[in-house]
Amino acid sequence: MKSIRLLCATILLSSLCAAQPVAQLEGGYWHFPSIDHIFRTYNLSHPWADSEVAPISMSSGFALGWNQKVYAPRGIHAIGLVHYRYQSNTLQRSSSPIRAGFHQVCTELLIRTHPRCFVKEVQQTGPLGTRWYIQLGAGYSWNLPFASKYGEKVYVANDQRYRAISGQFHLSGGTGWHAFTIGPLAVTIESTVSWYPKFTLESFPTAVLGHNQPGLSETNRNSFLWQGHIRFTYLKKSKNWWDTPRGGDKS
Amino acid sequence: MNRRTFLQQSGWLTTGACLLPGLFQSCKKLEWDQDNTFQGEVIIVGAGISGLYAAEMLLKQGVSVQILEASDYWGGRMRTLPNTTPLFQQADRRTVYGQFSILYDLLRHQSIEMQEKSGSQLYYFAGALNTEAEANQNIYFQEMLQAVENLNAYNGGDISAQAYFDSLGISSNVEATFNVLAGQAHGTSADRISALGIGRQYQSWSAGKTELTLSGNQLQAAIEQALPNALNRIRYNTAVSSIDYSGAKVSVQDQSGGTYSCDRILLTAPLDVLKSGTISFTPTLNSAKQTSLSRIGIDRSYCAMFKLQTALWPSGTRRIIGNNIAQSFEVSDDGWVYCEVSGEQADMISSIFGDPLTIIQQQFDQFIPGAISLITDAAIHTWQGNRSYDPIGVGDARQLLASSVNQKLFFAGEATHTGGHHGTLHGAMETALRAATEILTSSAS
Numbered sequence: 001m002k003s004i005r006l007l008c009a010t011i012l013l014s015s016l017c018a019a020q021p022v023a024q025l026e027g028g029y030w031h032f033p034s035i036d037h038i039f040r041t042y043n044l045s046h047p048w049a050d051s052e053v054a055p056i057s058m059s060s061g062f063a064l065g066w067n068q069k070v071y072a073p074r075g076i077h078a079i080g081l082v083h084y085r086y087q088s089n090t091l092q093r094s095s096s097p098i099r100a101g102f103h104q105v106c107t108e109l110l111i112r113t114h115p116r117c118f119v120k121e122v123q124q125t126g127p128l129g130t131r132w133y134i135q136l137g138a139g140y141s142w143n144l145p146f147a148s149k150y151g152e153k154v155y156v157a158n159d160q161r162y163r164a165i166s167g168q169f170h171l172s173g174g175t176g177w178h179a180f181t182i183g184p185l186a187v188t189i190e191s192t193v194s195w196y197p198k199f200t201l202e203s204f205p206t207a208v209l210g211h212n213q214p215g216l217s218e219t220n221r222n223s224f225l226w227q228g229h230i231r232f233t234y235l236k237k238s239k240n241w242w243d244t245p246r247g248g249d250k251s
Numbered sequence: 252m253n254r255r256t257f258l259q260q261s262g263w264l265t266t267g268a269c270l271l272p273g274l275f276q277s278c279k280k281l282e283w284d285q286d287n288t289f290q291g292e293v294i295i296v297g298a299g300i301s302g303l304y305a306a307e308m309l310l311k312q313g314v315s316v317q318i319l320e321a322s323d324y325w326g327g328r329m330r331t332l333p334n335t336t337p338l339f340q341q342a343d344r345r346t347v348y349g350q351f352s353i354l355y356d357l358l359r360h361q362s363i364e365m366q367e368k369s370g371s372q373l374y375y376f377a378g379a380l381n382t383e384a385e386a387n388q389n390i391y392f393q394e395m396l397q398a399v400e401n402l403n404a405y406n407g408g409d410i411s412a413q414a415y416f417d418s419l420g421i422s423s424n425v426e427a428t429f430n431v432l433a434g435q436a437h438g439t440s441a442d443r444i445s446a447l448g449i450g451r452q453y454q455s456w457s458a459g460k461t462e463l464t465l466s467g468n469q470l471q472a473a474i475e476q477a478l479p480n481a482l483n484r485i486r487y488n489t490a491v492s493s494i495d496y497s498g499a500k501v502s503v504q505d506q507s508g509g510t511y512s513c514d515r516i517l518l519t520a521p522l523d524v525l526k527s528g529t530i531s532f533t534p535t536l537n538s539a540k541q542t543s544l545s546r547i548g549i550d551r552s553y554c555a556m557f558k559l560q561t562a563l564w565p566s567g568t569r570r571i572i573g574n575n576i577a578q579s580f581e582v583s584d585d586g587w588v589y590c591e592v593s594g595e596q597a598d599m600i601s602s603i604f605g606d607p608l609t610i611i612q613q614q615f616d617q618f619i620p621g622a623i624s625l626i627t628d629a630a631i632h633t634w635q636g637n638r639s640y641d642p643i644g645v646g647d648a649r650q651l652l653a654s655s656v657n658q659k660l661f662f663a664g665e666a667t668h669t670g671g672h673h674g675t676l677h678g679a680m681e682t683a684l685r686a687a688t689e690i691l692t693s694s695a696s
Contacts, residue, residue, distance in 0.1 A: 036279055044283045045353060045684045047311045048360055048477040052281035097356070150359070154351050157671075158454045206457050210351040210677075211670050213685035 019066035020127060021234045022079060024190075028059035028227035030087060032196075032220035038205050039089060041214060042098070054092040056101050059225065061085035063108075067128065067233055074117035075129040079110045079137075088146075100147040100208050102201055108139030108172065127235055128178055128186055135192070136173045143167070143200070147207035154210070156203045164202035170194045170225075181235070188231040199223035288312055288691045291514030294319060294503055296530075298485045299327025300676050301663045302519040303474065305683035306481035312691060317513070318481065319505065321490035321520075325482060326474070328521065328637060329676060330467060331554045331591075335630045339556055342587045343467035345676075349458025352677035353684070358465065361473040365463035370569025375618050376424045380571070391422040399432045405450030409643050412449060413442035427574035430596075435579050438638040438674055439550045440594030448641025455671035491520075495533040496659045515659055515690050519683070522549045522666040523636025532660075539651050546648035547666055552593040552637035553600060555611045557629035559586040563619050576600055577614035586625075588615060593637060607631060638674035639666040649673065653682065658693045661686045 039055035046053075065081035088101030112135040114122050122130060143166050147154045156162045174192030181187065198221055205216040293309055295302045298320035306316045324333050332339055347355055347365060358365060374386045386392045398419055402412060410418075412433040416426065433449065434441035475482060489509065494516060495502040503511040524530070526544050535541075562584055564571065571580045576596050581589040590611050592600060600607050608631040616623040653667035663686035665672075665679040672678030 037284075040281065040283050041684070041688065043281055044308055044312075044688070046356060046360075047307045048357060054281060055279050057279055097359075149351055149356075152350065155457055155459055157457050159456075159460065209681075209684075210349075210353060210458055211672060211681045213668065213670060213681045214688045215685070 019068040020236065022063075022065045022067050022081070022231060024063045024081070024229045024231035026059075026061050026063060026083070026085070026227050026229045028061075028085070028225050030056055030059060030223070030225055032056075032199055032223040034217045034220035035199075035201060035204065035223075038208050038216050039100075041205075041216060042208055045209065051093075053096050053098055054089050056087050056089050056091075058091045059085045059087040059104075059227070060091070061104075063229075065108075069127070069129070070111070073121040075113050075122045075133075076117060077112045077129050077133075079108075079112060079135070081108045081110070081139075082106070083108065098147065098149050098208065100145070100204070102143045102145040104141050104143050106139050106141040106170075108137055110135045110137030110172070112176075128188075128233060131178050132175070133177075134173070134175050135190075136171075138169065138171050139194075140167060140169055141196075145201045145204050145207065147204075149210075154207050156206045162203065162207045166200040166202045168196055168199055170196045174227075176229075176231070184235050186233040186235050188229075188233065190229040190231055192227050192229070194225040194227070196223040196225070197221065283312060283691065288314075289515070289693050290314060292317075292512075293515045293517060293690060294501070294511055294513040295517045295519060296491050296503075297321075297327060297519035297521075297664070298325040298487075299519055299521075299664070299679065300329045300474070301665070301679040301683040302327075302517070303478045303481040304680045305517055305519065305663060305687045306484055307478040308684065308687040309690065310480045310484070314690070316481070316484050317511065318485045319489040319491055319503070319511070320485050320487050321524075323487050325485055326471065328634065329470065329474070331589075332467075332556055332630050332632045335556075335632075337468065338628070339630055340467040340471070342558070342583070343556065343589065344464045344581065344583070345467055345470050347463040347465065347677070348675050349456075349677065350461040350463070351457065351459040352672075352675075353680045354677035355459075355463070357477050357680075358470075358473050361476050363465055363469050363473045365465045368462040368464050368569070370567050371565070372570045372572060373564065373568055373618075374428055375571070375573045376428060380618060382565075389425075391425050392428070394419070394421045395425040395429050399429065402433060402446055402449045403453035405446045407447070409445055409447045411442050411643060412444050412446045413440075415446040416441065427578050428572050431572050431579045435591065435593055435596070437640045438552060438593045439548060439640045440596055443548060443550070443594050443640070443642055445641045445643045445645060448645060452641070452671040452673070457670070458672060458675075458677060491530055493531045493533065494518075494660070496657060497533055501659050515661060515693060517661045517663060517686050517690065519662075519664045519679075519686075521636050521664065522547060522639050526636075536656065540654070540656070543648040543651035546642070546645050547639050547652065548642035548645070549636040549639045549666065550594045551597045551601065552591055552634045553597055553607050553611065553631060554634065554637075555590045555592075555608055555629070555631040557588050557608075557612060557626045559588065559622055559625040560627055561625065562586045563622055563625070571615075571618055573614065573618045575614045575617060577611045580615055580618075588622075590615070591637075607633070640674060653685070655686075655689055655693070661689055661693075 036055040043052040061084050063081040063083040068078045070076045070078045083106040085104040090099045112133045114130040116122050154162050172192050172194035176188050176190030178188045200219045204218045205212040292315045295318045298318050309316050374381045416429050430441045490506045492506045493504045500512050501516045576599050577592050612623050649669045655661045663682040667682045668678040
């Protein structure tokens with residue numbers, strides 16, 4: 001077992017040496033009706049309130065990782081990323097008696113290529129492959145939810161401050177376009193959708209409402225995160241490889 | 252890339268990034284989903300805090316609501332001494348248990364000033380009145396306090412709190428104090444409440460640990476401001492005698508023969524009323540529901556208040572705990588005394604020949620000699636059921652009591668709370684939220 005781990009680490013390290021480091025900024029929109037329902041129930045439970053509390057919608061964050069050429073004839077690249085995302089109901093409306101959301105750390109492995117690669121070889125023209133691409137991948141996320149009322153962090157039970165970590169797998173897919181370069185940095189615009197079969201924020205209803213008498217679910221089936229990214233890839237060669245397209249590769 | 256192209260493209264990107272969140276900001280609804288919401292007529296039995304709160308939420312969703320109240324006042328057990336003078340309402344200190352509770356939110360929104368509970372306590376044992384510092388030097392007192400602390404983490408067999416105390420072999424000198432802290436504090440006596448119930452309640456408590464006080468007048472004023480629409484829907488002096496939910500509509504009859512019809516009915520009447528059988532059901536409630544009523548405890552309580560010309564206790568004293576029948580007296584610097592006697596001790600008072608108020612005053616005079624001659628004003632109210640508690644064998648009784656019947660008959664009130672907040676005002680409100688969401692998402696059977 002030890003030797004297998006050592007072998008994997010060696011392969012990873014050597015491939016990383018040939019990889020390009022990547023950093024990206026991201027913003028997104030969450031779709032998880034069960035989690036939204038918790039906030040709507042909060043609003044129902046405050047009929048005297050002057051304004052409603054917003055649910056969690058927006059996400060913002062960044063990621064670091066590497067881009068690795070996997071198979072040049074088909075223009076296949078792999079990207080490994082570690083994301084940090086922050087989402088809170090106060091991203092939309094800053095004035096709210098309750099602030100609730102979650103931090104998310106996500107590890108992800110994506111495979112990027114051009115659709116034509118499924119049919120024939122594509123003529124790769126540079127270190128990041130074709131200019132326009134699609135990508136598919138999978139990852140695992142850890143959620144750390146938080147909640148505070150009137151500036152004080154809430155309890156959930158047994159004299160404990162609210163702190164609950166949950167994790168889930170997801171699949172993601174998207175498309176991107178290498179827009180331009182700034183010196184050694186390639187700037188890429190990307191749009192992705194991530195599908196979470198089962199998304200959980202433990203004890204979130206109790207944290208938001210102060211109880212869970214209505215029996216609200218803390219889990220949402222089939223959640224989606226739609227994101228836009230701006231990715232910066234450090235190129236060891238700073239040439240705009242797409243400025244002189246060659247035959248067979250129209251992007 | 253040249254500078255112009257870079258600036259152009261950066262500009263588009265930045266503009267898009269700024270506009271994008273705005274596009275989705277209004278995608279999510281903030282209000283309760285009204286597409287799937289019940290829109291019919293609801294009758295609520297009981298104008299206590301639970302019934303009023305449920306009514307306000309339902310009215311805001313466009314549901315037609317009528318509240319039937321047996322007495323001539325709203326608030327139920329929110330008023331410890333109903334139908335007393337404003338002087339008593341002002342002096343009556345109510346406690347908000349927890350800064351994360353819905354009640355706290357309501358009071359804060361109404362800008363009600365609350366004070367954190369503070370003050371010292373005096374303990375009567377071993378033939379003398381002791382300050383906290385003196386009491387803490389007594390080893391039996393320390394053991395007793397530790398026993399009360401350990402009850403919060405109790406997860407053993409289902410025995411009474413008294414049996415738990417007896418098993419520790421602590422001196423009986425501090426038994427009365429233990430009864431106050433472990434029994435009377437829950438609206439009963441230590442020999443009736445389950446140690447496991449106390450532990451589970453503490454371990455599932457999620458309303459926060461801060462205790463805040465306000466006057467009875469402030470609490471009433473806050474409710475009037477926060478739930479105005481509900482208060483306009485009350486029909487007073489209307490005691491419900493029967494509920495027929497066998498047909499498409501629910502038929503309700505009161506003791507005067509008046510009849511009412513609705514699509515849904517929400518029962519928030521106190522547990523002792525449900526137990527007494529004064530409300531008959533057609534069809535009769537299933538055996539599980541009926542059994543659940545008997546498995547949840549609720550005892551008689553005497554709530555007495557009296558005013559002394561001058562306070563005979565040290566300034567800053569919050570409570571005096573005695574060792575007789577009436578064991579806990581909350582006091583203030585301006586001479587007010589409030590006493591609540593529940594459980595076995597209340598039964599003992601009712602078995603003594605004499606006026607309960609006088610008996611309680613005499614009990615107080617034993618700890619504070621001369622007090623009885625200085626009393627200028629006094630009032631008492633007897634609650635046949637004050638607040639519920641978990642006796643031995645309560646099991647899942649609260650879940651069963653809280654469950655609706657045929658999507659027409661719904662139950663709320665502090666006794667139906669399944670998350671450890673039973674016996675509290677905010678607990679009653681939380682059950683009202685549960686019942687309101689059940690009604691809003693109910694469909695005809």
